[in-house]
Amino acid sequence: MNSKIKTNKVLLTTLPGPLDSGRLIITKFTILITIIAAILIVSSCDNNSADPIVSSGKLKLEFLHNIDGQPIIYDSLMYFNEAGNHYLVSEIQYFISDVTLHQSDGTTLLLDSWEDIHYVDTDIDETKTYYLKDDIASGDFSRISFTFGINEEKNNSLMFVNPPKSFMFWPENLGGGYHYLKLNGKWINELEQVSPYNFHLGIGQIYYSYPDSITGFVQNYFTVEMPELLFDIKENETTTLQIVMNVDSWFSSPHTYDHNQWGGDIMQKQDAMAQAVENGHNVFSYNTK
Amino acid sequence: MRTNIIIIVSLFALLTGGCEDKPVPVPFEPTPYEIDIPFGFPTNLNIPDDNPMTVEGIQLGRYLFYDGRLSGRTEPDSLMSCATCHRQERSFEAGVDHPDFPGGFPHGLTGLQTHHVMLPMINLVWNSTGYGWSGFLYPDNPVEELRNIEDFVRLTVLAKDEIDGDTATVKNLFQTIDGYPQLFEKAFGSSTVTFRNIERAIAQFVRTLISSNSKFDKYMRGEVQLSQSELNGYVLFTTEEGADCFHCHGGFGNPLFTTHLFYNNGKDTEFTDPMDRFSISGDPMDHGAYKATTLRNIEVQGPYMHDGRFATLEEVIDFYSHELQVSPYINPLMHHINNGGIQLIPTEREDLLNFIKTLRDDEFLTNENFSSPDSFPDEK
Numbered sequence: 001m002n003s004k005i006k007t008n009k010v011l012l013t014t015l016p017g018p019l020d021s022g023r024l025i026i027t028k029f030t031i032l033i034t035i036i037a038a039i040l041i042v043s044s045c046d047n048n049s050a051d052p053i054v055s056s057g058k059l060k061l062e063f064l065h066n067i068d069g070q071p072i073i074y075d076s077l078m079y080f081n082e083a084g085n086h087y088l089v090s091e092i093q094y095f096i097s098d099v100t101l102h103q104s105d106g107t108t109l110l111l112d113s114w115e116d117i118h119y120v121d122t123d124i125d126e127t128k129t130y131y132l133k134d135d136i137a138s139g140d141f142s143r144i145s146f147t148f149g150i151n152e153e154k155n156n157s158l159m160f161v162n163p164p165k166s167f168m169f170w171p172e173n174l175g176g177g178y179h180y181l182k183l184n185g186k187w188i189n190e191l192e193q194v195s196p197y198n199f200h201l202g203i204g205q206i207y208y209s210y211p212d213s214i215t216g217f218v219q220n221y222f223t224v225e226m227p228e229l230l231f232d233i234k235e236n237e238t239t240t241l242q243i244v245m246n247v248d249s250w251f252s253s254p255h256t257y258d259h260n261q262w263g264g265d266i267m268q269k270q271d272a273m274a275q276a277v278e279n280g281h282n283v284f285s286y287n288t289k
Numbered sequence: 290m291r292t293n294i295i296i297i298v299s300l301f302a303l304l305t306g307g308c309e310d311k312p313v314p315v316p317f318e319p320t321p322y323e324i325d326i327p328f329g330f331p332t333n334l335n336i337p338d339d340n341p342m343t344v345e346g347i348q349l350g351r352y353l354f355y356d357g358r359l360s361g362r363t364e365p366d367s368l369m370s371c372a373t374c375h376r377q378e379r380s381f382e383a384g385v386d387h388p389d390f391p392g393g394f395p396h397g398l399t400g401l402q403t404h405h406v407m408l409p410m411i412n413l414v415w416n417s418t419g420y421g422w423s424g425f426l427y428p429d430n431p432v433e434e435l436r437n438i439e440d441f442v443r444l445t446v447l448a449k450d451e452i453d454g455d456t457a458t459v460k461n462l463f464q465t466i467d468g469y470p471q472l473f474e475k476a477f478g479s480s481t482v483t484f485r486n487i488e489r490a491i492a493q494f495v496r497t498l499i500s501s502n503s504k505f506d507k508y509m510r511g512e513v514q515l516s517q518s519e520l521n522g523y524v525l526f527t528t529e530e531g532a533d534c535f536h537c538h539g540g541f542g543n544p545l546f547t548t549h550l551f552y553n554n555g556k557d558t559e560f561t562d563p564m565d566r567f568s569i570s571g572d573p574m575d576h577g578a579y580k581a582t583t584l585r586n587i588e589v590q591g592p593y594m595h596d597g598r599f600a601t602l603e604e605v606i607d608f609y610s611h612e613l614q615v616s617p618y619i620n621p622l623m624h625h626i627n628n629g630g631i632q633l634i635p636t637e638r639e640d641l642l643n644f645i646k647t648l649r650d651d652e653f654l655t656n657e658n659f660s661s662p663d664s665f666p667d668e669k
Contacts, residue, residue, distance in 0.1 A: 075574050090621045158329050161330065162333045163333075166331065166543050172527075193627045194617070195624070195626070195627050196622065196624040263624075
């Protein structure tokens with residue numbers, strides 16, 4: 001390092017100059033450069049000793065959507081749920097947020113804590129991949145968790161003004177913010193009619209007299225605690241996890257959800273949404289890629 | 290000292306070299322035009338990179354939009370412009386009271402009726418999913434000539450059921466009209482009229498047609514209160530147990546009052562239209578699907594639906610209330626389908642109608658910046 005400074009000195013002081021005043025300026029300049037260089041070197045040494053360079057990598061999530069363990073064939077009336085409903089799926093749109101990595105010693109790492117609330121839309125391929133922006137320190141992890149939907153603090157109306165996220169808005173009079181989930185499809189109802197269902201989750205309502213007088217709201221977002229899965233983040237590499245939404249699970253465990261009981265719409269039926277929330281804890285599985 | 294004199298002389302020569310009588314090119318620097326994003330509106334705009342908006346381009350576009358010589362003809366009975374059909378007072382639709390198109394069914398110069406009725410020409414700068422009832426013009430269309438409003442201008446000039454003209458005749462005509470070449474020069478840097486620049490100018494003007502100051506906008510901004518009936522209608526509009534309009538037609542969180550997406554909304558049981566959404570997407574579930582129109586200014590528009598089957602808003606509400614048709618292609622958002630509709634009682638029908646009328650923007654409908662110019666360039 002010192003030799004570098006000396007070299008600079010030599011270079012500068014031996015520059016040809018027609019005037020004595022020029023030499024004086026160069027000499028002063030040399031001193032200034034030397035001081036700055038020394039400060040820089042010393043300060044960089046300090047940083048190295050205080051904050052050793054930590055290797056880091058990235059995380060990517062890929063979203064898949066299955067029924068009975070197979071990729072969904074959309075708009076195809078070929079599925080049966082736990083309640084025996086014969087049904088099809090047309091489209092799925094949802095938000096996940098607050099992705100958190102867990103290590104075996106109990107340490108947790110919350111990623112992209114505010115900026116990224118990720119939108120997934122089965123009709124828009126690019127939404128099915130989520131590149132988390134944070135650099136993640138290299139290491140071994142034992143599982144992940146995330147919020148399905150958007151938590152109360154973040155779920156503010158008009159925070160998404162651009163489509164398609166803005167199309168997820170949840171009406172102000174029903175609690176505002178955004179749908180956590182739109183799962184749209186059709187089933188064969190008790191009258192043997194093909195009937196649309198809109199399995200939508202968001203802020204629920206408590207009614208004094210249904211459906212007109214609302215006395216309170218219910219935050220239906222929930223944390224999905226994924227089971228153990230060992231994976232690591234490697235230096236300068238991107239680790240990919242495949243998150244699978246098993247759509248049939250929305251209608252099975254612990255509650256057998258029956259479209260014939262709840263009908264085609266549930267945004268104003270908190271009891272139905274409560275069942276969906278409890279089932280939602282068991283909807284996702286994942287694996288490394 | 291001698292060196293200094295040489296330097297001074299050289300510099301003087303360099304500085305004064307520009308004083309010769311050579312023509313000095315005037316740099317082409319049109320005035321950029323920025324769209325003010327209204328409260329709650331999207332910040333992403335559909336403006337092609339090769340057609341940035343400028344004050345000069347918009348001014349030229351306004352003239353062209355209203356100039357009947359866009360037909361490429363000059364005889365009084367052969368004039369046709371965008372404004373022949375797109376009337377400001379009807380939110381740039383024809384309107385059922387159009388003096389030349391009874392019931393709001395437009396036809397071209399040759400008398401051939403258009404395949405579909407018109408869509409409102411407002412807030413189009415926020416449409417990126419496709420223009421037209423089927424969305425056949427969309428930004429990432431592999432066919433480059435079918436992507437945006439610019440292309441719509443060309444198609445309108447060429448269409449047999451509209452202007453039935455040709456682009457060469459049109460550009461040649463405007464080249465000869467006093468004042469226009471100068472306006473093209475100001476807007477695009479060349480006084481040579483090209484049809485591409487005609488497209489660009491009209492598209493720039495159309496992108497300025499922004500409606501965002503209805504009573505409902507003022508309500509959103511906290512400036513006015515809605516009446517009880519309007520509020521009741523708003524609740525109906527935004528609830529699944531009510532009329533459930535909002536999933537397709539927006540609301541507080543989507544003030545465009547459309548998703549610009551395509552739905553089979555239960556009008557028919559048989560689908561033979563070769564220009565429905567299926568014709569573009571190839572998805573069998575898109576049979577009989579069409580763009581959800583914006584409900585802004587819907588009160589002054591009409592006729593309604595792609596084929597103009599309803600003349601009044603009351604008829605439209607009655608359709609959604611009791612007259613839905615079941616088919617395999619019905620969009621799943623139409624969850625009231627098996628009841629025939631949303632089953633509104635008369636007071637609810639009135640409330641819903643009153644709410645929808647709060648989306649009328651009188652300031653937009655009379656905005657002089659959007660109206661026909663007092664005179665055309667050759668009349669000044």
